[in-house]
Amino acid sequence: MDEPKTSGSRRTIHLPPLAVGVLRKHREDQDQRRVAFGSEWGLGWPDDLVFTSTVGTPLGPNRCNRLVKAMTLAVLGRELTPHRMRHSAASLLIAADVPLKTISDSLGHSSIRVTSDIYGHLFSPAKADAADAMQRLLDGADERG
Numbered sequence: 001m002d003e004p005k006t007s008g009s010r011r012t013i014h015l016p017p018l019a020v021g022v023l024r025k026h027r028e029d030q031d032q033r034r035v036a037f038g039s040e041w042g043l044g045w046p047d048d049l050v051f052t053s054t055v056g057t058p059l060g061p062n063r064c065n066r067l068v069k070a071m072t073l074a075v076l077g078r079e080l081t082p083h084r085m086r087h088s089a090a091s092l093l094i095a096a097d098v099p100l101k102t103i104s105d106s107l108g109h110s111s112i113r114v115t116s117d118i119y120g121h122l123f124s125p126a127k128a129d130a131a132d133a134m135q136r137l138l139d140g141a142d143e144r145g
Helices: 017-037 061-076 082-094 099-105 114-142
Strands: none
Touching: 061 082, 082 099, 082 114, 099 114
16 A cells, blocks of 8 residues: 555556456456445445455455465465465566566566576576577588688
8 A cells, every 4th residue: 555665666567368357357346346335345445456355445465465375276276475476477478588678677676687686597498599509500600611
């Protein structure tokens, strides 16, 4: 409920259509609960919260972590925290060859160096690919004399 730590922390996150659809459905369900609950919904909290308790109040960090763990256990067969999911998303984006600057911006890191310092170990396969590419180039140079 606080303001972001820095002005750079406020950013637009682009989501895949699947996630947008799930969030829209969640909002519809939440709107139905809001109407059914009546004027006491949210007990004075802003009504634009995305995830709330059953009465529209904010979820505390511990409650949020417990809910995410329970949902990921049910869906994936193992518990994940929001923090772990963030790392997993970054790792998958790196594996998909998304530019590091784009990943850094999405994560809200202050610089690309922060992202590189945290996730640099994941670039080892790319370094091997670069060495292989250089070898192919050098092999071609040998053939040309």
